[in-house]
Amino acid sequence: MGLAARGPTRGRRGGARGALGAWGEALAARRLTDAGMTVLDRNWRGGRAGEIDIVARDGDAVVVCEVKTRRAPAEGGAAFEHPMAAVTPAKAARLRGLAERWVQEHGGAPPGGVRIDVVGVLLPRRGAPQVEHVRGVA
Helix, strand or coil: CCHHHHCCCCCCCCHHHHHHHHHHHHHHHHHHHHCCCEEEEEEEECHHHCEEEEEEEECCEEEEEEEEEEECCCCCCCCCCCHHHHCCHHHHHHHHHHHHHHHHHCCCCCCCCEEEEEEEEEECCCCCCEEEEECCCC
């Protein structure tokens, strides 16, 4: 099923949190395509194991991309966790399992292998969002 048929928010919770996550994923997808990658899938569900936010092709490699979006706290508000810090070793292991499942369901491992990236999106109180792409985190 193509991207248009599945939609960018399939399986997401509704409300403000879901909208924020979907918006961050759209920014991340744009960053990846601007970097020359091709988005193959978004919000792919791997059953109970979870979801892959974005699957992309980078040359001859498949990239499984986790997107973390955070809004900067209100002035004087409590500190918040940087988006990149949300990918714990347990989360990275889950992503590796999901990546293996996606590859198996889509014809096997590509010549360039599989890479796991993280895109962190930080929405400051003022100004443009900050998008950070880290390659090969797990």
